Amino acid sequence: xxxxxxxxxxxxxxxxxxxxxxxxxxxxxxxxxxxxxxxxxxxxxxxxxxxxxxxxxxxxxxxxxxxxxxxxxxxxxxxxxxxxxxxxxxxxxxxxxxxxxxxxxxxxxxxxxxxxxxxxxxxxxxxxxxxxxxxxxxxxxxxxxxxxxxxxxxxxxxxxxxxxxxxxxxxxxxxxxxxxxxxxxxxxxxxxxxxxxxxxxxxxxxxxxxxxxxxxxxxxxxxxxxxxxxxxxxxxxxxxxxxxxxxxxxxxxxxxxxxxxxxxxxxxxxxxxxxxxxxxxxxxxxxxxxxxxxxxxxxxxxxxxxxxxxxxxxxxxxxxxxxxxxxxxxxxxxxxxxxxxxxxxxxxxxxxxxxxxxxxxxxxxxxxxxxxxxxxxxxxxxxxxxxxx
Numbered sequence: 045x046x047x048x049x050x051x052x053x054x055x056x057x058x059x060x061x062x063x064x065x066x067x068x069x070x071x072x073x074x075x076x077x078x079x080x081x082x083x084x085x086x087x088x089x090x091x092x093x094x095x096x097x098x099x100x101x102x103x104x105x106x107x108x109x110x111x112x113x114x115x116x117x118x119x120x121x122x123x124x125x126x127x128x129x130x131x132x133x134x135x136x137x138x139x140x141x142x143x144x145x146x147x148x149x150x151x152x153x154x155x156x157x158x159x160x161x162x163x164x165x166x167x168x169x170x171x172x173x174x175x176x177x178x179x180x181x182x183x184x185x186x187x188x189x190x191x192x193x194x195x196x197x198x199x200x201x202x203x204x205x206x207x208x209x210x211x212x213x214x215x216x217x218x219x220x221x222x223x224x225x226x227x228x229x230x231x232x233x234x235x236x237x238x239x240x241x242x243x244x245x246x247x248x249x250x251x252x253x254x255x256x257x258x259x260x261x262x263x264x265x266x267x268x269x270x271x272x273x274x275x276x277x278x279x280x281x282x283x284x285x286x287x288x289x290x291x292x293x294x295x296x297x298x299x300x301x302x303x304x305x306x307x308x309x310x311x312x313x314x315x316x317x318x319x320x321x322x323x324x325x326x327x328x329x330x331x332x333x334x335x336x337x338x339x340x341x342x343x344x345x346x347x348x349x350x351x352x353x354x355x356x357x358x359x360x361x362x363x364x365x366x367x368x369x370x371x372x373x374x375x376x377x378x379x380x381x382x383x384x385x386x387x388x389x390x391x392x393x394x395x396x397x398x399x400x401x402x403x404x405x406x407x408x409x410x411x412x413x414x415x416x417x418x419x420x421x422x423x424x425x426x427x428x429x430x431x432x433x
Contacts, residue, residue: 054181057239058193061125061178065170065197068232071132071225072101072167073205075139077281077296078213078221079156084282086218087149091282095400098278100157102392104164109389110252112168113176113382121177121378122241128170129229135162136226143219159222164389166229171198171385176378179369180242184377188319188366192311195361196304202277203300207293210281250376256383258371261429262364263387265323268422269360270391272334272353272415273299278396280350283408289343295350302354310359319363320429326363327423330356334416338409349412356419361388367429391418 080094087093116124138159142152171194178190212221256263280295313322333352340346365384372380399411 058178062193062197064232064235066201068229069198069201070205073201074209076277078209082218092400095396099396101160101164102389104161105168106386106389108168109382109386112172113379116173116176116378120241121173124173125170128166129233131166132229135159139222172382175381187369188314188362191362191365192307196307200304202296206296210293259368262367263384265422265425266364267387267391268418270388271395271418274392274395275399275411275415279411298347298350299354302351303358306358314363314366319367322359322363323426326356326359327419331416331419334412337412
């Protein structure tokens, strides 16, 4: 079949992929606030251990992005996404075992880490596969819109998954929550089965590090953007609980609402006005949201900070992603997207344990000061990027 589908049909198919990704990514989103609560309050371990349990999944993703991208280029985006969703389900099953009360605390934590590592591998393969598949359906000229839709599925799941994960943790326990997380990716696999694959592209391969050399500045910008979200996702609930404030699960909801609304209204902007301009405004807004969280006088202002963070984070990945896609030929697209996403994964993986140690010594508000400074540095990086045609 041809590489690019008729526009209306391609868009509907990519929307279907987005819905499937949303259902599947609930596995990640529901676990994100629940895992540190389980580790700190359920297993009685420290904040750094809770941050590590969150961040280890992103470490797994970082280490496999290059391989996942090259594999997606070789076997096609559809097959890569299907295998990634299967890994999601396996990871959920391992985490069910981690929640079994018959295990000692060290055993439970070790099994949890194994499950989180598998989840990171699944996320790597599934996300890179979907981006390559969707760009193949819609065409490179609409790559910014494609990446915007991918983010809507992911962060829409975060908006719903935060409070849902904490609710299920409270009602079903950790093992029950992880059982739900095992089933959801299987629903996603069924939902994408009917969508046709796109042809793979022939061409000379390049080393992963040579491709990184082309895209490192957009990658660094999106990685610095990710620090704010990673800190919010890992420690917002614990921040509220430490203050005795209600509605701890609404932080990710506010983030996700802001994120998705901006994607809906502005998803076309990177393709229309250029990714650099969009990223500059976005990082300014994210920095303001993080500084508000750092200095917040109460829960309402903290939720507003989470909302601003979501609004700011929303368009950085598609804005910089559209710049990345312009820098590589089609047969290297999956590898480039994988390398680009690895920068964000690095931020996610390192932020949890690092800011967890800071939170132990200086309180949870210090987490958001770091996020604000990272967004400010990301703004400087974007300003130094030369625009592409």
